[in-house]
Amino acid sequence: MYDVIGGVENRTFRVLWAMEEMGLDYTFHKSKMHSETVASLNPSGKVPILKVEGKPITDSSAIMQYLADKHDKLTYKAGTIERAQQDSLHFQIIDEIDAVLWVATRHSFTLPEERRVPEVKESLRWEFGLNIARIADKLGDQEFLMGDKMTVPDIILCHCLSWARSAKFDVPHDNLSAYGKRLRGRKAYAKAAAN
Known part of the structure; x- marks a missing residue:
């Protein structure tokens, strides 16, 4: 189970879509940029944020590629x-x-x-x-x-x-x-x- 923090009107949508394509379980926490919750996890105040084992991963591209590599979906194998x-x-x-x-x-x-x-x-x-x-x-x-x-x-x-x-x-x-x-x-x- 993953926690996704952000909103569908921004780059968070990319992460949600990728997770749906991969069939992953997640909880979506709607939060605006620069909110107290967001700033506590990402000092820039930007979303999306993916929490994995309590640790935040930021940037939609980094999040999607992490998930793609971890679950071997939406990607080719590293080193090819x-x-x-x-x-x-x-x-x-x-x-x-x-x-x-x-x-x-x-x-x-x-x-x-x-x-x-x-x-x-x-x-x-x-x-x-x-x-x-x-x-x-x-x-x-x-x-x-x-x-x-x-x-x-x-x-x-x-x-x-x-x-x-x-x-x-x-x-x-x-x-x-x-x-x-x-x-x-x-x-x-x-x-x-x-x-």
Whole structure:
């Protein structure tokens, strides 16, 4: 049994979805960022947090990959070429898609108003367009990023595609639209969203 702390409206959703895909038992504790509970487990005040044997693990990517490795699901075995390729995709999505969306979010409403630079979003949309085109090319007509096996990067990318849509960042690639729709149609996705 695992304890997940966070909210479905942020990156915690990725962890919940991954856990549903893996068929893991967990208790979900809804808590807002920077709450007293969250700050006691993660001084940055960020979620998600996974408690394992009373110890906190933070960052959605770290949590998902820990669980994937531990339960041998949604991943390739460490030390294999396939795992290196999976990790390449994982880090590319975090660096080139997630990070760009996060900067745009910060300059929209997360940073104090006097620190926001709304004009940066035009540049971020341009950068996102270049980066998402490379991901669309890598996906091609495959079912998942790694071919016929769903892995942790698929969860991150699908979450980012939904985030991009809500942030009004264009994703003009039919294969990515179909991919996102397929993944959002999974039972595990619906179960995670029901939280």
